[in-house]
Amino acid sequence: MEWLDWSLVSSTIRMVTPILLAALGGALCSRVGIFNVGLEGLVLVGAFAAIVGNHFTGSLFLAVLFAAAASVLFSLLFSYMTIGLKANEIVVGVAINFLALGLTTFALRAVFDVKGAFYDKDMAGLPRLEIPLIHDIPVLGEIVSGHSPLVYLAFLASILLYIFFYRTVTGFRVLAVGMNPVAARSLGLKTTRLQVMAILLCGVLCGVAGAQLSLGQVTMFTEGMTAGRGFIALVAMMMGQSHPLGILASSLLFGFMDALSIRLQGFSLPTQFTSMLPYVLTIVAMFFLKDKNGGASSNQQSAR
Amino acid sequence: MVAVKELCKSLVQPLLAVIIGLLTGALVIAAVGESIIGTYQEMWKGAFGNFYFFSSTLARATPIMLIALGLALAFRAGVFNLGAEGQMVLGAISATLVAIYLPAPGIVKILAALVTGIVAGGLWSLMAGYMEAKFRIPLLISTLLLNYIAVLFASYLVSDPFQDKSGSAALAQTVMLEKGAWLPKLFAGMSVHSGFIIAIVAALLLFWVIRFTPFGYEVKMLGHNPFFAQYGGIHRIKVMLTGMFASGAFAGLAGTVEVLGAHYRFVDGALTVPNFAWTGLMATLLANSNPIGVIFTSILLAAFQTGAMGVERNTEVPLELASVIQAVLILFISARFSYSWWKQRKKKGGESHGVA
Numbered sequence: 001m002e003w004l005d006w007s008l009v010s011s012t013i014r015m016v017t018p019i020l021l022a023a024l025g026g027a028l029c030s031r032v033g034i035f036n037v038g039l040e041g042l043v044l045v046g047a048f049a050a051i052v053g054n055h056f057t058g059s060l061f062l063a064v065l066f067a068a069a070a071s072v073l074f075s076l077l078f079s080y081m082t083i084g085l086k087a088n089e090i091v092v093g094v095a096i097n098f099l100a101l102g103l104t105t106f107a108l109r110a111v112f113d114v115k116g117a118f119y120d121k122d123m124a125g126l127p128r129l130e131i132p133l134i135h136d137i138p139v140l141g142e143i144v145s146g147h148s149p150l151v152y153l154a155f156l157a158s159i160l161l162y163i164f165f166y167r168t169v170t171g172f173r174v175l176a177v178g179m180n181p182v183a184a185r186s187l188g189l190k191t192t193r194l195q196v197m198a199i200l201l202c203g204v205l206c207g208v209a210g211a212q213l214s215l216g217q218v219t220m221f222t223e224g225m226t227a228g229r230g231f232i233a234l235v236a237m238m239m240g241q242s243h244p245l246g247i248l249a250s251s252l253l254f255g256f257m258d259a260l261s262i263r264l265q266g267f268s269l270p271t272q273f274t275s276m277l278p279y280v281l282t283i284v285a286m287f288f289l290k291d292k293n294g295g296a297s298s299n300q301q302s303a304r
Numbered sequence: 305m306v307a308v309k310e311l312c313k314s315l316v317q318p319l320l321a322v323i324i325g326l327l328t329g330a331l332v333i334a335a336v337g338e339s340i341i342g343t344y345q346e347m348w349k350g351a352f353g354n355f356y357f358f359s360s361t362l363a364r365a366t367p368i369m370l371i372a373l374g375l376a377l378a379f380r381a382g383v384f385n386l387g388a389e390g391q392m393v394l395g396a397i398s399a400t401l402v403a404i405y406l407p408a409p410g411i412v413k414i415l416a417a418l419v420t421g422i423v424a425g426g427l428w429s430l431m432a433g434y435m436e437a438k439f440r441i442p443l444l445i446s447t448l449l450l451n452y453i454a455v456l457f458a459s460y461l462v463s464d465p466f467q468d469k470s471g472s473a474a475l476a477q478t479v480m481l482e483k484g485a486w487l488p489k490l491f492a493g494m495s496v497h498s499g500f501i502i503a504i505v506a507a508l509l510l511f512w513v514i515r516f517t518p519f520g521y522e523v524k525m526l527g528h529n530p531f532f533a534q535y536g537g538i539h540r541i542k543v544m545l546t547g548m549f550a551s552g553a554f555a556g557l558a559g560t561v562e563v564l565g566a567h568y569r570f571v572d573g574a575l576t577v578p579n580f581a582w583t584g585l586m587a588t589l590l591a592n593s594n595p596i597g598v599i600f601t602s603i604l605l606a607a608f609q610t611g612a613m614g615v616e617r618n619t620e621v622p623l624e625l626a627s628v629i630q631a632v633l634i635l636f637i638s639a640r641f642s643y644s645w646w647k648q649r650k651k652k653g654g655e656s657h658g659v660a
């Protein structure tokens with residue numbers, strides 16, 4: 001049973017990657033005062049674009065780049081609608097989700113001429129990196145080594161984002177915009193530009209999340225393959241209080257519960273309760289941490 | 305007269321958006337290499353082509369309309385309720401269990417189920433409202449989270465304690481309701497059921513409440529300007545809580561009516577997969593939270609969906625045509641594509657806009 005448990009941790013790490021990346025993107029948006037419900041759509045677009053890029057260029061690097069670019073295009077639309085036209089961000093986010101689902105399905109038909117799913121056995125997925133020394137250490141090697149590069153990138157991104165927010169000048173400015181846009185503007189900060197940059201960077205992260213989804217675990221695209229992961233990322237973001245390291249922890253919890261509920265299916269235990277636990281915990285966490293998270297949502301209330 | 309004028313005004317924008325949505329739809333149809341006119345003809349046939357298809361469209365519009373009405377009230381009061389899905393599912397499962405296990409004649413079962421559905425949906429929604437009022441947990445977040453909990457809980461109930469174990473395949477669903485507890489169909493052999501009448505009556509009722517009662521006035525004031533409303537002596541929390549209860553109650557009713565009128569049992573996923581909740585949100589936005597407008601917009605959105613099903617049956621164009629058209633519709637509505645905006649745009653000196 002011992003090795004079974006360690007593989008549980010390893011599969012947690014794999015499952016958590018798309019959620020973690022998207023949640024970090026959501027945190028960037030929430031830190032500039034924008035509640036991005038469109039994560040689901042952005043990840044889906046990234047997943048599709050990654051497959052397209054891989055199919056036509058044959059290069060995995062270009063595929064990931066293409067995924068990021070496609071998601072950035074969608075987040076450009078999001079930022080233009082919300083910031084440029086002052087449209088309600090929830091509404092635009094919902095619309096982006098529908099649009100992504102519809103357009104990827106159409107594009108699947110138009111580009112590959114298939115229905116439902118596209119799979120090409122010649123197409124290579126993301127390679128598994130075997131870290132030289134660590135790979136040979138018994139337990140640690142199994143957990144840490146042998147993932148796709150994007151998995152490591154995701155963990156790196158959360159640390160980089162932490163450094164960005166709390167150790168750099170631009171990061172402080174971004175936080176200031178989220179806390180009080182009016183005050184930030186009166187200090188001479190270019191709030192609009194910072195907001196747009198944050199949304200576009202969110203697009204990059206979501207695109208990479210999509211690439212991991214379609215090229216990392218399996219090498220295929222199916223219609224609506226995100227299956228709610230974008231919304232789970234949104235919840236992980238809330239639970240982590242939009243703090244990069246908090247999100248790392250909450251995403252790991254979600255990933256672990258996910259992996260656990262798959263494992264529990266074998267024992268005919270009700271998996272609904274394990275899946276429910278992260279949401280319940282998030283609500284409980286809100287009771288204690290309610291003050292920090294006022295920014296994005298209080299804006300929302302007054303916008304109507 | 306004022307009401308008619310307001311209704312017309314709230315219909316101009318949707319019409320413009322529908323045209324743009326259809327144009328975008330034409331683009332994606334062309335991209336797949338199908339005939340645009342032919343596809344839209346199929347869509348029309350699928351939604352309104354004969355009486356059977358038309359009745360299916362109305363049946364699909366029923367839960368969308370009820371959800372949209374609840375959200376219309378919530379939006380008017382300035383509360384953003386994203387929890388319609390959970391409220392609908394919880395209302396539906398409670399109502400189903402009452403309809404199955406209450407030892408009473410059919411009509412009593414129906415009434416008890418309707419009341420249960422309304423109360424269950426309402427209380428679930430009220431809980432989010434209470435958490436906002438008492439602990440300042442943002443509604444936006446709590447309603448979204450409560451969705452998952454409600455859907456997963458209902459899924460547990462029908463896959464373990466209340467599962468239908470009589471069938472050969474162990475599907476996650478309850479047993480069938482007895483015939484007496486079914487909501488009657490409006491026409492024999494057609495899918496539209498009396499839930500549609502309930503929805504229409506609810507729309508008229510809500511219109512009356514918003515327009516002619518003190519509560520409706522308070523809701524309107526609060527939505528327009530919360531500070532002024534409070535200054536004018538309106539109890540913000542009370543109106544917010546009432547609004548949350550009412551919108552959850554509508555969602556619960558939507559789920560109940562769908563079970564009693566269409567499925568006759570609670571099937572796991574049957575209420576979440578068709579995306580009733582988000583479509584209801586769209587219908588509200590399209591109608592600018594006008595209850596009478598909601599009747600038309602929910603039938604319109606339902607028509608896109610049933611029409612797209614017809615398209616998928618008869619052509620190579622996928623069902624998701626409806627998603628594309630709906631999304632573009634909403635993007636245009638949300639951009640406040642109004643004259644004032646055009647004026648502002650002219651003043652600034654036309655900036656380009658790139659909507660997919």
